[in-house]
Amino acid sequence: RxxxxxxxxxxxxxxxxxxxxxxxxxxxxxxxxxxxxxxxxxxxxxxxxxxxxxxxxxxxxxxxxxxxxxxxxxxxxxxxxxxxxxxxxxxxxxxxxxxxxxxxxxxxxxxxxxxxxxxxxxxxxxxxxxxxxxxxxxxxxxxxxxxxxxxxxxxxxxxxxxxxxxxxxxxxxxxxxxxxxxxxxxxxxxxAGFTGDWTMGAYREEAIAKIRAQVGDRRVICGLSGGVDSSVAAVLIHEAIGDQLTCVFVDHGLLRQNEAEEVVTMFRDHYNIPLIHADESDLFLGELYGVSDPETKRKIIGRLFIDVFQKHANAIEGAEFLAQGTLYPDVIESVSFSGGPSVTIKSHHNVGGLPEKMGLRLVEPLRELFKDEVRALGRKLGLPQSFIGRHPFPGPGLAIRCPGEITREKLAILRRADAVFIDQIRRHGLYDEIWQAFVAILPVRTVGVMGDGRTYDFACALRAVTSVDGMTADYYPFSHDFLGETATRIINEVKGINRVTYDITSKPPGTIEWE
Ligand code: XMP
The missing domain is CATH 3.40.50.880 (Class I glutamine amidotransferase (GATase) domain)
Known part of the structure; x- marks a missing residue:
């Protein structure tokens, strides 16, 4: 090497x-x-x-x-x-x-x-x-x-x-x-004599050996988000140490349509990985009730996430390690030049501070990999392509796609509209060309006419961007036909929305998410 x-x-x-x-x-x-x-x-x-x-x-x-x-x-x-x-x-x-x-x-x-x-x-x-x-x-x-x-x-x-x-x-x-x-x-x-024979298959074997050496016969907890990184980490660790691994899946009630069921089915039934499904949507939505400031929302979700995770993890006896799907780009190893051998490491934001708080040591088998390498490893581990190729989804979930107050009604509408938009994108074969696509439900009702009646429903915005790393992004140039067809489908299929807009802001100056 x-x-x-x-x-x-x-x-x-x-x-x-x-x-x-x-x-x-x-x-x-x-x-x-x-x-x-x-x-x-x-x-x-x-x-x-x-x-x-x-x-x-x-x-x-x-x-x-x-x-x-x-x-x-x-x-x-x-x-x-x-x-x-x-x-x-x-x-x-x-x-x-x-x-x-x-x-x-x-x-x-x-x-x-x-x-x-x-x-x-x-x-x-x-x-x-x-x-x-x-x-x-x-x-x-x-x-x-x-x-x-x-x-x-x-x-x-x-x-x-x-x-x-x-x-x-x-x-x-x-x-x-x-x-x-x-x-x-x-x-x-x-x-230097390298033949270029290193592959993800070799990485998998090395990673499994390293995990076994680090963990021995002790227990590991893994926070599963349903995203690609934590999923690949969980499957890899399970291959290494089997049922010494328990996954905790915190369901904050801000996931997309069918998402929680899919995660639970895949890990529990397909992979046989011990999984605690912590359905805490009442807690999260209760604390978020009436809150519309974006930063406050994020702080509430972050704090509750840690509390809930800790509660469920504490119930797992004898756990000494916390597994995380930290990737190379998440790792900022700032080399200290003021002397001293200290190395400051920024941990993954979703569970930042948890390991110290709980006295757990970290297992991070993806620390050296970039996103596309994690996907390649996931394919090696047999995760379905439809899962591996999924667009990124933010930790705070639909909360940051629902500007203003979050209500169960708005979340339900948002989920349905989002599912139609993603279905449209898949049907047109565009999913893999797009970095991330979603619907945001806007905190405004507008007047419309359907049949002979007047409607007064929510407006929504479609968002679809191309990007290399999420740091900068361009809006995706859908055809007018595609946009027209999607708007018609959303208005016909999703009760509660009567106006569809397309967000054509690039990043910068916009961000990908609305909050
Ligand atoms: P923005 O909106 O800042 O997003 O352009 C860039 C990328 O980061 C994702 N994102 C998050 N991911 N926790 C996450 O795990 C978060 O709090 C968070 N906020 C934004 C966003 O979906 C996009 O891919």
């Missing part, structure tokens, strides 16, 4: 992403954790030094251990990782001045020195576009290194010690703005 030493760059996780796309197994570890003993134990086949925000000129700035260079394995240093490597091996780094700092697009050209690292680069003598983001820069390369590529702002843009197989680049090959960057990673892992 490959070790990525994290020096705190914002884009370190993208390096892992590029490597997994090459079917190479890698692990990211913060630099503080990477000691000589750690390296001995892990015995990586190659190492990547990430970028980072610090300056190697600063006394006490982050370093890899000397042992990293002594292992005899290929190393690739990126940005800060290049500077650290050069300084450690006898080169020089100069502090950033305005004239030499570089942020943004730059072009690297070949110097003519050949290297396996450059296969597919500079092929027709052209320059390659790269993304630079550095204050300091290397001013003198270390003995044994040669320059393979150069840019106006970074004379040592690509450097290599071919004998020792140490490579270092000033730019970030992992970001999209370096369009051919994946090729550099591919070349690096090939010359």
């Amino acid at each position: 490959l070790l990525i030493i994290d020096f705190g760059s914002q884009v370190t996780q993208l390096i892992a992403r590029r490597l997994r796309e090459l079917n190479v197994y890698c692990e990211i570890h913060p630099y503080q954790r990477v000691t000589d003993a750690f390296l001995q134990e892990m015995a990586p086949r190659a190492i990547i030094f990430s970028g980072g925000p610090d300056s190697v000129m600063r006394e006490g700035s982050p370093r890899p251990p000397q042992a990293a260079y002594d292992l005899g394995v290929p190393i690739l240093g990126i940005c800060y990782g290049q500077q650290v490597m050069m300084q450690d091996l006898g080169g020089r780094v100069e502090a950033g001045e305005h004239a030499t700092a570089e942020f943004g697009r730059a072009y690297v050209t070949a110097t003519g020195v050949e290297s396996d690292l450059l296969t597919g680069w500079f092929d027709d003598g052209t320059r390659e576009q790269v993304w630079m983001s550095h204050g300091d820069h290397v001013s003198e390369i270390a003995p044994g290194f040669e320059v393979l590529g150069t840019s106006p702002g970074a004379p040592f843009a690509i450097t290599a010690d071919r004998a020792r197989r140490f490579y270092a680049v000033q730019f970030h090959p992992e970001v999209h703005h370096t369009p051919n960057g994946a090729r550099l990673y591919e070349n690096f892992v090939r010359l």
